[in-house]
Structure formats: C-alpha cells, structure tokens
Amino acid sequence: MTSADVLVDAFGRIQEVVHDAVAGLDPDELAARLDPAANSIGWLVWHLSRVQDDHVADVAELEQVWTAQGWAERFGLPFAVEDIGYGHDSDDVAAVRVDSAELLTGYYDAVHAQTLEFVRNLTDDDLAEVVDAAWQPPVTLGVRLVSVIGDDLQHAGQAAFVRGILERAG
Template sequence: MNSADVLADAFGRVQETVHEAVKGLTVDQLAARLDDKANSVAWLVWHLTRVQDDHVSEVAAAEEVWTEQGWYERFELPFPAAATGYGHRAKDVAALRVPPTLLLGYYDAVHERTIDYVRGLRDADLAAVVDEAWTPPVTLGVRLVSVISDDLQHAGQAAFIRGVLRRR
C-alpha cells in the first residue's frame, strides 16, 4: 500500500460516514438544528464538501466541482459561489435546506474528483509545499490530511445530530 492508497482509503471512510449521516433523512430533518445557534446535518455536510472541493481543487489546479458542474446553481443558496461556510452565522445555516439527493450528489462528485486526484499522486508529491502562509509551510500531504481530519470531524458531528433526531 502506498500513500495514494492510504489517502484514498481515508477519503472513502469520509464518504461512508457522510452517507450514513444523511441516509433516510428528510429535508426537514437535514435542516433541523439542536438549538438556534447550532449547525444542521445539511450545513455540516455542505460545508465539509465545500472545503474539500476548495482545497483539493486548489492543489490540483482545477476549477471547483461546485461551479464547474453547476452545483452552485442547483443549490440556489443566498451565498456567493466562493462561500465555503467559514464565518457563516445562524441565519446562513438556516438558509441551507436541500434534499438529500442534492446534498449527496454534490458530495459524491467532489469525492470522485478527490479520489481521481489522490490516486495519481506519488509518495514524493506529498512533500511539495502548497501554502507558504503558515510556519512551517504546508505541504501537500499535510493539506490532504488536514482536509480528511476536518471532514471526519464534521461528518461525526452530522452523525451525532442524526442520532439525536432519530431518537426524538
């Protein structure tokens, strides 16, 4: 197993967790929040997908799936196309009401792009510096692991909310 295989496996685990968190939920359940300031399952999955799309597209020197494949228009959100959820407030979270098929469709399109990208990486590629704004500078390997970590945290939050909603 090489680094590309490990990364693909990790992103595959994110996909499994995302699908489990969303599967069988209605639009209302996806948009439900545990309190007025909490995130919803829909927002968490949209946000983790937007961040993955943004970060992987940047290192792959490709247009984001969000705009390239027309997902921005399909979601019809009151945010700019470049929005990823950073800095969103409660009203922004509440604005995200989408069917599970749309949410998972976008997630799966980003996942496919991500897997295609990481499968083409060689171990030596992971040492390339992709962001010099940090000390130490961020390498491709660190950026991808960071995306996986962030994705799993948000997917876990979505799974927790799902559990609470299903027990109600």
C-alpha cells in the same frame, strides 16, 4: 499499500459517513438544529463538501466541482459562489436548506470522484511539495490533504451525531 492508497481509503471513509448521516432524511430533518446556534446536518455536509472541493481543487489546479458541474445553481443558496461556509453565523446556517439528501450526496460524490482522480496517483515526493508558504512551517500537499480529511471526518461525525439525537427524540 502506498501513501496514495491511504488517502483513497481515508476519503472513502468520509463518503461512507456522509451517506449514512443523510440517508432517508427529508428537508426538514436535514435543516433541523438541536438549538438555535447549532449546525444542521444539511449545513455540516454542505460545508464539508465545499471545503474538500475548494481545497482539493486548489492544490490540483482544477475548477471546483461546485461551479464546473453546476452544483451552485442546483443548491440555489444565498451565498457568493466561492463561499465554503467558513465563518458562517447562525443565520447563514439556517439559510442552508436543501431539497433532498440525494442533492447533498450527489454533490459530495462528485467532489469525492474529483478528489480520488487527483490523489490516486500521488507519490511521496508529491506529498512533500509545499502548497502554502504563508504558514510557519509551510504547508505541504500531504499536510493539506490530511487537514481536509480531519476536518471532513469531524463534520461528518457531527452530522451523524445530530442524526442520532434527532432519531432518539422522535
């Protein structure tokens, strides 16, 4: 197994959790919040998708799927097109209302496809390349991708947790 194979597997696990977390939920369930300051399932999945899209497109030197494939228009959210959800407050979270689980998974799947197209052929030398020298130590491509995987898995797990609470609450 190569480093690229490990990355492909890790991103595939995110996709599985995303699909499981939103499958069959209606717009109200996707927007439900456990308390007024909590993140909804819809916001969590939108945000993790935006982060992956933003970060991978940046290092791959590609246009984000969000704009290239018209997802920004399909979602119709009241944010700037470059917004990825970082720093959102409670009102911003409440503004993320989606029409269906399929919209969320459709966008995530498109991001996932672009991600796999990029990571599938990476070499160990590629992963050692510095992609952000503004940090100490400088951030390599491998560190950036692992960071995206870690962040996305946390948010996908949070979405699955919220779903479980909502299901048990009836």
